[in-house]
Amino acid sequence: xxxxxxxLDDLFDLILETGPDGLTFALCARACGLSPAxxxxxxxxxQGLVEAVLLRAWxxxxxxxxxxxxxxxxxxxxxxxxLMRLMPPEAAEHNAAxxxxxxxxxxxxxxxxxxxxxxxxxxxxxxxxxxxxxxHEAERLGWQMAALWQxxxxxxxxxxxxxxxxxxxxxxxxxxxxxHAEI
Numbered sequence: 001x002x003x004x005x006x007x008l009d010d011l012f013d014l015i016l017e018t019g020p021d022g023l024t025f026a027l028c029a030r031a032c033g034l035s036p037a038x039x040x041x042x043x044x045x046x047q048g049l050v051e052a053v054l055l056r057a058w059x060x061x062x063x064x065x066x067x068x069x070x071x072x073x074x075x076x077x078x079x080x081x082x083l084m085r086l087m088p089p090e091a092a093e094h095n096a097a098x099x100x101x102x103x104x105x106x107x108x109x110x111x112x113x114x115x116x117x118x119x120x121x122x123x124x125x126x127x128x129x130x131x132x133x134x135x136h137e138a139e140r141l142g143w144q145m146a147a148l149w150q151x152x153x154x155x156x157x158x159x160x161x162x163x164x165x166x167x168x169x170x171x172x173x174x175x176x177x178x179x180h181a182e183i
Contacts, residue, residue, distance in 0.1 A: 007032045008056035020050045020105040051109060054102060058115040069126040079130035080172045083149045141179060148175050
């Protein structure tokens with residue numbers, strides 16, 4: 001028997017390829033080794049399958065974020081290292097293009113939107129505790145840094161000035177130098 005986790009992990013690569021609107025039970029069956037009927041039994045309809053795949057992806061990102069929070073230094077540089085760990089350089093191109101299709105789905109679906117918001121709180125907290133010991137300031141700076149990271153990644157995708165890892169890290173380091181000069 002193939003576990004739900006294995007099926008959903010296999011289908012995540014497929015949904016990145018096809019986009020949520022291109023995901024069909026026939027394609028999914030070929031990708032994961034289960035029959036279309038079995039997939040319908042497990043996930044109901046196509047929308048239920050898409051939601052399950054994306055919720056599993058959020059669960060994996062949550063686990064990666066929690067592991068990075070435990071393992072990275074509780075310093076401003078540790079905040080940068082945590083973010084860079086969540087965005088491996090080899091995935092930058094893929095995340096910038098295909099990931100936007102998934103983000104659109106995440107924003108449209110209330111369950112996925114709530115899951116994304118929960119992850120955002122986890123990320124902002126992990127970053128903030130590395131940036132300030134004042135709880136209010138930590139929350140503010142954590143959200144700012146998360147937003148800057150996402151924005152830096154998006155703008156890198158448009159401009160392609162240098163390698164993604166260097167361009168995004170430089171942007172985060174410049175912001176960090178500016179914010180800590182004012183604190």
